[in-house]
Amino acid sequence: MATAKRKPVFIKVDQLKPGTNGHTLTVKVVSSKPVKTVGTKGSRPSSSMILSRPSRRPSRISECLIGDETGTIIFTARNEQVELMNPGATLIVRNAKIDMFKGSMRLAVDKWGRIEATEPASFQVKEENNLSLVEYELVNVVEE
Numbered sequence: 001m002a003t004a005k006r007k008p009v010f011i012k013v014d015q016l017k018p019g020t021n022g023h024t025l026t027v028k029v030v031s032s033k034p035v036k037t038v039g040t041k042g043s044r045p046s047s048s049m050i051l052s053r054p055s056r057r058p059s060r061i062s063e064c065l066i067g068d069e070t071g072t073i074i075f076t077a078r079n080e081q082v083e084l085m086n087p088g089a090t091l092i093v094r095n096a097k098i099d100m101f102k103g104s105m106r107l108a109v110d111k112w113g114r115i116e117a118t119e120p121a122s123f124q125v126k127e128e129n130n131l132s133l134v135e136y137e138l139v140n141v142v143e144e
Contacts (some may be wrong), residue, residue, distance in 0.1 A: 016068035018105055018136050021097035028125050030065040030072060032085040043070060054128060066107070068089070068121075071129030075107045081115055084111065090121040103135045 008024040016023065062077045062087040076099065077085045084091060095113035099106045109115055 005078055012070040013066075013068050013131065015132060016073060016098055016105060016107065018098055018100055021095070023096040023098075023107070024092070024094045025068065025096065026090065026092050026121055027066040027075075027088045028066050028121055028123070029085050029087050029091065030067055030125055030127060032064040032077070032082075034082070035061045037062050059133050063106075065127075065130070065132075066093075067125040067127065067130075069123040069126055070129055071126050072109045073105060073130070076101075077115075079109075081109065084115050084117060090118050092116050092118045102132040102137065103137065104132050104137055105134070106132060106135070 010026060013025065013027065028095045060077055060082050062085055064075045064077050065072050066075045066120075067073065075085070075093070075096075093107070093109060093113070093115050096107050096109045097113070097139050099108045
């Protein structure tokens with residue numbers, strides 16, 4: 001007897017918290033801007049970097065503002081994900097995680113997650129609640 005796949009629990013953008021993952025959301029793309037095309041991390045090429053570059057093609061990265069009726073967040077789209085990030089498109093983002101970048105939240109989908117285009121959603125994106133504009137401070141909790 002095969003076990004049934006768990007039905008994904010869809011959450012809203014305003015429920016996202018730092019350090020969490022496994023999120024499934026239906027979002028609309030508000031905007032998308034290419035950040036850069038990079039071969040590897042690093043600003044200046046060195047001989048060691050050329051040797052340690054297993055990828056044949058450079059990776060493309062776009063920062064996209066995505067959201068739903070509760071708010072927006074910056075989504076970091078990589079490589080093939082960039083093609084799906086057309087302003088106005090409605091997407092289902094599966095198994096997404098929150099990355100912290102300079103103290104603010106970014107949504108990302110790694111190899112364990114998926115992005116797929118879906119039917120246009122009827123909601124209006126609440127652009128005035130941008131979760132990526134909230135700055136978080138790393139606080140070390142000391143247990144007494």
